[in-house]
Amino acid sequence: MEKQVTIYDLARALNLSTATISRALDDSPLVKLRTREMIRAMAEKMGYRQNLIASNLRKQQSRTIGVLLHEVNSHFATSVLSGIEKITTKERYDILIAHSGEDGAREIANTRNLFNKRVDGLIVSLAMTTSSMDHFSPFFEQGIPVVFFDRIIKKMPCSKIVIDNLKAGYQATAHLLDQGYRRIAHITASLQRNVYEDRFKGYKKALADHRIPFVPELVETCSLNREDTLEALNKLLLQKPDAFFITNDFAAAVCMDALQQKGIRIPGDMGMIGFNNDILGSLISPKLSTIDYPGLLMGETAAQTLMEKIKTKKNGKAILESKNITIPSTLIIRESTGKKDRPGRSRKA
Amino acid sequence: MEKQVTIYDLARALNLSTATISRALDDSPLVKLRTREMIRAMAEKMGYRQNLIASNLRKQQSRTIGVLLHEVNSHFATSVLSGIEKITTKERYDILIAHSGEDGAREIANTRNLFNKRVDGLIVSLAMTTSSMDHFSPFFEQGIPVVFFDRIIKKMPCSKIVIDNLKAGYQATAHLLDQGYRRIAHITASLQRNVYEDRFKGYKKALADHRIPFVPELVETCSLNREDTLEALNKLLLQKPDAFFITNDFAAAVCMDALQQKGIRIPGDMGMIGFNNDILGSLISPKLSTIDYPGLLMGETAAQTLMEKIKTKKNGKAILESKNITIPSTLIIRESTGKKDRPGRSRKA
DNA sequence: TTGAAAGCGCTAACAG
DNA sequence: CTGTTAGCGCTTTCAA
Numbered sequence: 001m002e003k004q005v006t007i008y009d010l011a012r013a014l015n016l017s018t019a020t021i022s023r024a025l026d027d028s029p030l031v032k033l034r035t036r037e038m039i040r041a042m043a044e045k046m047g048y049r050q051n052l053i054a055s056n057l058r059k060q061q062s063r064t065i066g067v068l069l070h071e072v073n074s075h076f077a078t079s080v081l082s083g084i085e086k087i088t089t090k091e092r093y094d095i096l097i098a099h100s101g102e103d104g105a106r107e108i109a110n111t112r113n114l115f116n117k118r119v120d121g122l123i124v125s126l127a128m129t130t131s132s133m134d135h136f137s138p139f140f141e142q143g144i145p146v147v148f149f150d151r152i153i154k155k156m157p158c159s160k161i162v163i164d165n166l167k168a169g170y171q172a173t174a175h176l177l178d179q180g181y182r183r184i185a186h187i188t189a190s191l192q193r194n195v196y197e198d199r200f201k202g203y204k205k206a207l208a209d210h211r212i213p214f215v216p217e218l219v220e221t222c223s224l225n226r227e228d229t230l231e232a233l234n235k236l237l238l239q240k241p242d243a244f245f246i247t248n249d250f251a252a253a254v255c256m257d258a259l260q261q262k263g264i265r266i267p268g269d270m271g272m273i274g275f276n277n278d279i280l281g282s283l284i285s286p287k288l289s290t291i292d293y294p295g296l297l298m299g300e301t302a303a304q305t306l307m308e309k310i311k312t313k314k315n316g317k318a319i320l321e322s323k324n325i326t327i328p329s330t331l332i333i334r335e336s337t338g339k340k341d342r343p344g345r346s347r348k349a
Numbered sequence: 350m351e352k353q354v355t356i357y358d359l360a361r362a363l364n365l366s367t368a369t370i371s372r373a374l375d376d377s378p379l380v381k382l383r384t385r386e387m388i389r390a391m392a393e394k395m396g397y398r399q400n401l402i403a404s405n406l407r408k409q410q411s412r413t414i415g416v417l418l419h420e421v422n423s424h425f426a427t428s429v430l431s432g433i434e435k436i437t438t439k440e441r442y443d444i445l446i447a448h449s450g451e452d453g454a455r456e457i458a459n460t461r462n463l464f465n466k467r468v469d470g471l472i473v474s475l476a477m478t479t480s481s482m483d484h485f486s487p488f489f490e491q492g493i494p495v496v497f498f499d500r501i502i503k504k505m506p507c508s509k510i511v512i513d514n515l516k517a518g519y520q521a522t523a524h525l526l527d528q529g530y531r532r533i534a535h536i537t538a539s540l541q542r543n544v545y546e547d548r549f550k551g552y553k554k555a556l557a558d559h560r561i562p563f564v565p566e567l568v569e570t571c572s573l574n575r576e577d578t579l580e581a582l583n584k585l586l587l588q589k590p591d592a593f594f595i596t597n598d599f600a601a602a603v604c605m606d607a608l609q610q611k612g613i614r615i616p617g618d619m620g621m622i623g624f625n626n627d628i629l630g631s632l633i634s635p636k637l638s639t640i641d642y643p644g645l646l647m648g649e650t651a652a653q654t655l656m657e658k659i660k661t662k663k664n665g666k667a668i669l670e671s672k673n674i675t676i677p678s679t680l681i682i683r684e685s686t687g688k689k690d691r692p693g694r695s696r697k698a
Numbered sequence: 699t700t701g702a703a704a705g706c707g708c709t710a711a712c713a714g
Numbered sequence: 715c716t717g718t719t720a721g722c723g724c725t726t727t728c729a730a
Contacts, residue, residue: 018723018724023700035700116400138396
């Protein structure tokens with residue numbers, strides 16, 4: 001456990017001031033090239049490593065951005081993360097990831113911690129149970145840029161990156177209708193969250209446009225984990241649906257598995273469409289139709305937007321207008337939404 | 350963009366010294382209870398937030414641990430991460446995640462950065478292409494605890510958390526053999542990495558124990574992404590194998606899909622076993638037999654081990670003996686390894 | 699082109 | 715129980 005080498009050590013060794021050392025290590029043109037080279041060489045030789053904590057304290061920044069997620073164990077979340085990372089590493093920022101496990105209280109604690117760590121910006125997707133937004137106010141008060149993505153609150157005064165969930169929900173539902181399905185059940189999560197609310201609206205709008213009555217009993221909300229999804233599925237099955245629009249591919253896969261075990265053929269007897277375009281969907285059988293949700297692009301866009309805000313802030317310009325960016329999503333048609341069999345015409349398995 | 354409230358502001362407001370403020374906010378019993386309460390109230394009122402950067406500089410710690418991963422987009426990786434997080438949040442540590450995307454050069458850059466950020470400890474799973482270990486020496490020199498997990502280097506002087514990959518590879522192969530399969534192909538990744546090397550050894554040992562000759566042409570190594578895996582699959586198919594032991598569930602699922610499209614029945618015509626127990630495996634059809642790889646436990650154990658090291662270090666005890674911990678893994682038998690059909694006895698599909 | 703010196707916000711000896 | 719004081723290691727004005 002040796003002592004760290006500091007710029008003082010370098011200064012002493014070279015008979016220079018710490019100011020010069022600091023400048024040289026930053027490659028400042030204020031320092032004569034030869035001195036710079038000398039200093040670099042000595043730093044190398046003595047095994048000097050910059051102390052970023054000290055540097056950050058002095059510069060009043062952390063060169064770190066906070067990412068507040070509800071969960072990380074999905075293909076979507078990891079895509080977003082790599083999108084964010086792609087941008088931030090290019091700009092030499094670190095990311096501090098905090099995830100709430102869908103728990104509002106933990107989200108608040110995490111937010112507080114990230115603030116105390118003096119992150120230079122924040123990227124957020126809300127937890128399922130978050131209702132108040134007060135925990136973000138320290139960021140707003142200090143003018144620390146915040147960007148929301150995916151799960152947002154529409155009236156927050158900051159930039160937001162979303163997809164058009166209403167349209168996507170509409171497309172998914174309309175596609176099932178076009179394939180001949182009529183009693184479409186919908187499994188989704190808390191309608192407090194914009195994404196689920198909007199998809200639900202899309203679902204209803206598609207039904208209305210096709211003159212199919214909306215049946216509230218055909219809609220269940222749950223946490224979307226395995227057990228809860230199966231419970232929702234069984235409840236809905238009592239309503240004799242002929243198709244499912246499920247707001248998450250994993251949950252859809254779970255349902256497909258359960259339905260097939262009951263001898264229900266997908267498609268044919270039952271249509272099924274998911275949401276997110278998880279790789280999972282292309283590996284199960286039948287392959288799952290879904291909505292492509294470009295996580296990577298979303299992460300990149302969120303990070304890009306944040307970086308711009310951080311930069312304009314540094315240049316002293318306080319005019320941080322909020323942008324609302326909508327990322328395109330696409331309907332992916334695979335096998336699980338093949339045409340519905342007409343009654344009395346059922347095929348062999 | 351208001352000015353931050355510091356302990357100086359509190360001290361001035363209450364006519365106390367910063368020392369007292371600092372102690373009170375730390376809930377030190379050295380401060381009279383009433384004063385403490387007063388200070389807390391004032392801090393609340395003035396919107397004080399601790400500056401962790403300053404605190405960390407002073408305390409010569411970051412209360413952050415670095416996690417160096419090769420990839421984060423797998424169920425295994427996210428399980429490990431939540432295991433780590435479970436322990437570290439309890440101890441009020443943050444985690445700084447860096448992932449190399451299997452690129453040795455990026456791993457080196459990340460390691461350097463985490464060092465400069467003065468992480469209090471490091472948890473590492475090596476990238477596929479890392480060969481030298483020099484980038485870790487600053488940590489060893491400074492006595493900063495490092496724990497390796499999963500992808501390790503056996504001769505490194507630090508704690509390591511692994512599963513018994515040899516045994517697991519043996520079990521997977523032996524199970525296929527027990528089910529009547531004889532020409533078992535093996536798709537794996539770089540044999541430089543202990544995990545793949547050991548599984549391969551287990552594979553060979555199982556063959557030997559069953560007096561089946563080892564055929565080098567039945568083994569392919571690749572990156573395990575979709576394209577490379579399919580390429581390996583097609584190459585191996587020329588060797589007429591009757592089963593596959595694939596060192597990763599995702600790759601196994603990709604292969605199963607491709608094989609089924611060729612009309613090959615699994616099981617029966619072909620046995621298939623994966624590795625990792627990704628949720629994926631229980632959702633595809635047939636359900637994939639695999640080796641359960643307890644990521645959560647692995648993460649917890651790694652974090653626990655690291656925390657202990659950090660603590661003993663803080664107490665000045667420098668005797669950081671390296672532990673080698675082996676986590677149990679289990680063979681999960683599902684459908685994809687059903688008995689092999691005997692020739693001339695093939696069933697209907 | 700370089701140096702002196704102040705200070706970022708906090709903590710912890712030491713003193714009282 | 716509270717205060718004084720000296721830094722942690724770095725950056726950055728200001729002066730030379």
